[in-house]
Amino acid sequence: MATIEMRSVSKKYGNVEVLRDIDLNIADGEFIVLVGPSGCGKSTLLRMVAGLEPITGGDFTIGGKLMNDVPPRDRDIAMVFQSYALYPHMTVGRNMGFSMEIRKTPKRERLGPVAGAAATLGLDKLLDRYPKALSGGQRQRVAMGRAIVRDPKAFLFDEPLSNLDAALRVEMRLEIARLHQRLSTTMIYVTHDQVEAMTLADRIVVLDAGRIQQVGTPLDLYERPANRFVATFIGSPNMNILDATAVEGGMQIGKSPVIAAPKGAVQLGIRPEHLGLAHQGAGDIDVTAQLVERLGSDTNIYTESPDLGSILLRVHGNVDVNAGDAIGLTLTRDKLHFFDTAGNSIARQS
Amino acid sequence: MASAFRPSPVMVTLKYAAILGYVAFALFPLYWLVKIALTPDALIFSDGTALWPSALTFDNFRKVIFQSDFMGYFTNSVIVSLSTAAATTLIAAAAGYAFSRFRFRGKGIVIALMLLTQMFPLLMIIAPIYKIVSSLGMLNSLTSLIVVYTAFNIPFATFLMQSFFDGIPKDLEEAAMIDGCTRPQALRLVILPLTLPGLAATLGFVFTAAWSELLFALMLISKNDAMTFPVGLLTFVSKFSVDWGQMMAAGVLALVPSCLFFFFIQRYLVQGLTSGAVKG
Structure with a gap:
């Protein structure tokens, strides 16, 4: 187990800077999730931690030791790849014990840890099989088993669940959460799936265009996003961003009543679940329902306002609204987010 | 509907005939190589283009291995x-x-x-x-x-x-x-x-x-x-x-x-x- 620190870490390919000014302290045993859109640099950052990509600038330490130029094999980390990266010509057992085989651990001593990890992951009956004879979920388990056998200072996961189907993904997500609970080892997990991020993370690091946008607990990011990017990236469905007009005493969106807003705010954000359904004329904004998605537990209503464009509303349970209905929306005042011209959040006035 | 896709026996026969013809064409020189190698010297010209030699001998192989x-x-x-x-x-x-x-x-x-x-x-x-x-x-x-x-x-x-x-x-x-x-x-x-x-x-x-x-x-x-x-x-x-x-x-x-x-x-x-x- 170890702390991981990055100070002004950057990465360049030629003249192209893909990561810059990355400052991050990861506590011992913490579960950190790196999220961001494709190409934001999250996988590159993970590969830099693993030692698979050289670091162009800044300092990177594991357990207080500078690791910038230390090869992957000496970093004492284990990594689970998106493609599983199982050695196809080795049995499951040999795959899992390969790290010990390389370190010349006698075969007898290898059996214990391999059997232990296999038992934890329900792989005990598959040890003599080859990876090609396994299902996707089983392969993922073997990849995790291989990492567990290492007993490393930190686990790295690079989108480990993205090749699995939806049901299996939920199952494996729980498996990873349990693994972290049991081992309490530092884990860094890369994903573009925000449900994975929200459910697994102690803290989430949101990256965009090679920069950290915000670091915080899942609820922190949900309730207090630092900027418009984080506000729209975290939370599903996405937050509605509405252009506002400054008026005396606050702001107005479309023909809404005046809303109290901090100075400098030019946009208002509200999550679909924080909008309320009202009769036309009785709410803050009047809209027309365009499409209704009934999920059973919730109903998503995609609406259109002539002044504000598309607005999504999520209502708990089932409601009697159909496409084409004219409805009203109410804004939950204490759930509003305000953004300035640069897209940064402005704190609500209390 | 399935019968519409069933190939006719004539077409199948023609296809096999074509494949057979191609294989025979490709392997014929190899056959000729072996045939001439096994034909006694005296008969090479008298046998001419007969497909099968009138007598067989391993003499050519013996000479090639031991005398050349x-x-x-x-x-x-x-x-x-x-x-x-x-x-x-x-x-x-x-x-x-x-x-x-x-x-x-x-x-x-x-x-x-x-x-x-x-x-x-x-x-x-x-x-x-x-x-x-x-x-x-x-x-x-x-x-x-x-x-x-x-x-x-x-x-x-x-x-x-x-x-x-x-x-x-x-x-x-x-x-x-x-x-x-x-x-x-x-x-x-x-x-x-x-x-x-x-x-x-x-x-x-x-x-x-x-x-x-x-x-x-x-x-x-x-x-x-x-x-x-x-x-x-x-x-x-x-x-x-x-x-x-x-x-x-x-x-x-x-x-x-x-x-x-x-x-x-x-x-x-x-x-x-x-x-x-x-x-x-």
């Missing part, structure tokens, strides 16, 4: 072909791995140059090659053939090997390096076993190419003791006659190593030629 220099040519060919195949595969595997895995300055230029060498007919460069080999004092040596064959086979073999390495995910090496391997260890323990089909395919192609090469062997070798068998076959042609029976017997014997070689590597070869075509 063929075994010497044969040994030379084995040395040249095996050395060429081994050297080319080794160099091509290293080059292919570098092209597949590393980014380095001048990579594009090297690849373009290698492609360029494949564009010219060998006949065009045979004179300069002769000049170079001659000024190096390497004429009439098997080494000259090995060097020249290796040089000419490397580009194709490199591209072949590169495509095999491209088919092996980078993740595997990276996983091995995280597991504790150095890059050479990852290469030896993880990548090499997965590249065996590629190595076998490359060995096979290069071996066959070197085994049957005539042009350079004819130009660079004139002494009997350094001749490879394609050149040696010409010794069965004398000023006034051609010893067809022995020549054909020598040809049949020359097929043996190629067949054996392919017999041993065919398991990898089939796998090799189809790997990467479909996922998994």
Whole structure:
């Protein structure tokens, strides 16, 4: 187990800077999730931690030791790849014990840890099989088993669940959460799936265009996003961003009543679940329902306002609204987010 | 509906007839080679174009093996072909791995140059090659053939090997390096076993190419003791006659190593030629 620190870490390919000014302290045993859109640099950052990509600038330490130029094999980390990266010509057992085989651990001593990890992951009956004879979920388990056998200072996961189907993904997500609970080892997990991020993370690091946008607990990011990017990236469905007009005493969106807003705010954000359904004329904004998605537990209503464009509303349970209905929306005042011209959040006035 | 897609018996018969015709056409020269090799000398001309010899003999084989220099040519060919195949595969595997895995300055230029060498007919460069080999004092040596064959086979073999390495995910090496391997260890323990089909395919192609090469062997070798068998076959042609029976017997014997070689590597070869075509 170890702390991981990055100070002004950057990465360049030629003249192209893909990561810059990355400052991050990861506590011992913490579960950190790196999220961001494709190409934001999250996988590159993970590969830099693993030692698979050289670091162009800044300092990177594991357990207080500078690791910038230390090869992957000496970093004492284990990594689970998106493609599983199982050695196809080795049995499951040999795959899992390969790290010990390389370190010349006698075969007898290898059996214990391999059997232990296999038992934890329900792989005990598959040890003599080859990876090609396994299902996707089983392969993922073997990849995790291989990492567990290492007993490393930190686990790295690079989108480990993205090749699995939806049901299996939920199952494996729980498996990873349990693994972290049991081992309490530092884990860094890369994903573009925000449900994975929200459910697994102690803290989430949101990256965009090679920069950290915000670091915080899942609820922190949900309730207090630092900027418009984080506000729209975290939370599903996405937050509605509405252009506002400054008026005396606050702001107005479309023909809404005046809303109290901090100075400098030019946009208002509200999550679909924080909008309320009202009769036309009785709410803050009047809209027309365009499409209704009934999920059973919730109903998503995609609406259109002539002044504000598309607005999504999520209502708990089932409601009697159909496409084409004219409805009203109410804004939950204490759930509003305000953004300035640069897209940064402005704190609500209390 | 299903009956609409059932092929008519006539079409099936025609298809098989066409395939049979093609196979017969392709294998006929081979049959003729064996037939003439087994026909007694006296009957070669009197039998003419009869499909089956009126008498069989192994005399031609006995003469070729025990009374001609063929075994010497044969040994030379084995040395040249095996050395060429081994050297080319080794160099091509290293080059292919570098092209597949590393980014380095001048990579594009090297690849373009290698492609360029494949564009010219060998006949065009045979004179300069002769000049170079001659000024190096390497004429009439098997080494000259090995060097020249290796040089000419490397580009194709490199591209072949590169495509095999491209088919092996980078993740595997990276996983091995995280597991504790150095890059050479990852290469030896993880990548090499997965590249065996590629190595076998490359060995096979290069071996066959070197085994049957005539042009350079004819130009660079004139002494009997350094001749490879394609050149040696010409010794069965004398000023006034051609010893067809022995020549054909020598040809049949020359097929043996190629067949054996392919017999041993065919398991990898089939796998090799189809790997990467479909996922998994």
